[in-house]
Amino acid sequence: MSARPAPSWRPALLGVPAGDGTVRCELCPFRCRLPEGALGSCRVRRNRRGTLETASFSTAVAHLDAIERKPFYHVRPGSRVLTLAPPGCTFRCDYCVNHRLSQYGREDDVPWTGETADPAALVARAAAEGADLALSYSEPGLAPELTLELAELARAERIRVLWKSNGFLTPRAVDLVAPALDAVNIDVKAADEAAHRRLTGASLRPVLDAVERFRAAGVWVEVSTPLVPGCADSPERLGAIARGLAAVDPAMPWHLLRFTPDFRMARALPTPPEQLRRAVDAARERGLRFVYVERALGEAGRSTACPDCGTVLVRRGVWRTLEHRIADGACPGCGAVVPGRWRE
Known part of the structure; x- marks a missing residue:
């Protein structure tokens, strides 16, 4: 054999x-x-x-995605990213839909199917496709070496590097990689330490610290929270997360992710749309201005509206941006500022 x-x-x-x-x-x-x-x-x-x-100077995938799929909703709507996935994760989430990548080395039935990453070839492909680079699906925080080499080569091509991360990093690690990153979407998976440890096997506090430290370093930050049963699915728990994010910045985009049964939680039920709708309402009541749900609430859940006059400024389908009306970072109707990285 x-x-x-x-x-x-x-x-x-x-x-x-x-x-x-x-x-x-x-x-x-x-x-x-x-x-x-x-x-x-x-x-x-x-x-x-x-x-x-x-072992993270490798990737299992290298394919083109809409930037909205990472998800980033306030970063160059309609642009594309070449997505890479190094092996491994610092967390052990029982619901992980990407466990065949993230749990490499832990699960006997998770073979490695990728190959050594060639940063020069990946940057050249991204340039040819007019795309940025994103590390996702597994934990990019385990691949600072690959990230830094990609960023060094990408800079000359005006290509940005983005992460979809769990944010479980030391301050030293954040400071090392922040200059290489244009944007990061960080998972805040729970409202309290006990729930976060049950779900991930790790502390919540470093994740919250990373949100603030990346922002202080000038990296654009969006946050995602999966509505995992028994962890972040009740109005009280979601309200606590929303309150904490709003205290950092009420304009920070928050993505509510529908729980999908998988891995060791394959028998759990998916999040009902009404539960997501209540979560959106609760987040807005606690001061968050931009709260998103990718699919379960239709186009309205994906749209960006002006925080002052309510005009819909960005309309999104599931796979791509349909309309983008933000001009110079502001609503063209009333002039209200809409924070983000809107320009190429």
Whole structure:
């Protein structure tokens, strides 16, 4: 029987010698202390002869998406991204629809089907397609090395790099990658520490800190919350998340994601549309101005309206932008500012 394919390993950033050949990884808040030959909890970083290595200089996909699918609704509507997916994740979410990528190294039935990433070729393809680059589906926070090399090459082509991330990073890691990123969509999966730990196996506080730290560094931030049963599906829990986001910035876009049964939660029920509708109302009552639902509430759930006069400024289908009327970052009718990265 042939050996299971595996990603290639290469030197990693954010490794700190910890004595006796041990290395401490400073990428995520777990800060794994790794003796010789040991893998981190993510299963894609390891200590090899006193050097931290990463298996995330790889991608399982390289295909074109509408930027709205990441989701980004306040970043260049109608543009496209070349999406990449390195292996691994710092979380262990039981509902993960991308578990065949994110749980590489943890699940026996999750083989690696990707290949070593070639940043020059990927940037050249993005340039030929008139697309930006996005890291998604798995956890891009585990691939700072790939991100930085892509960004260095992409800059000359005026190509941006974006992340769809869980935000579970150390301050040092955020500061390292922020200059390379144009925008990041961060998952805030729960309202409190206990629920977040049950769902992900990790603390919530670093995620909330990353939202603010990326924003302070000038990265455009949008937030997503999946309505996972028993975690972030009640009005009280969603209201608490909305209140916290509004305290940071009431104009920060919030995407409410319908729960889809998968992985270890395949028997749970999908989120009813009425529950999503109530969540949108609750978020707006707590001060958030831009709250979105991709599919379950139809076009109205995807549209961007002026926060002052209510005029619909961006109309979206499921797969693409249908109409974009924002001019110089403002409503053309009343002049109200609509924050975002609207221009090419």
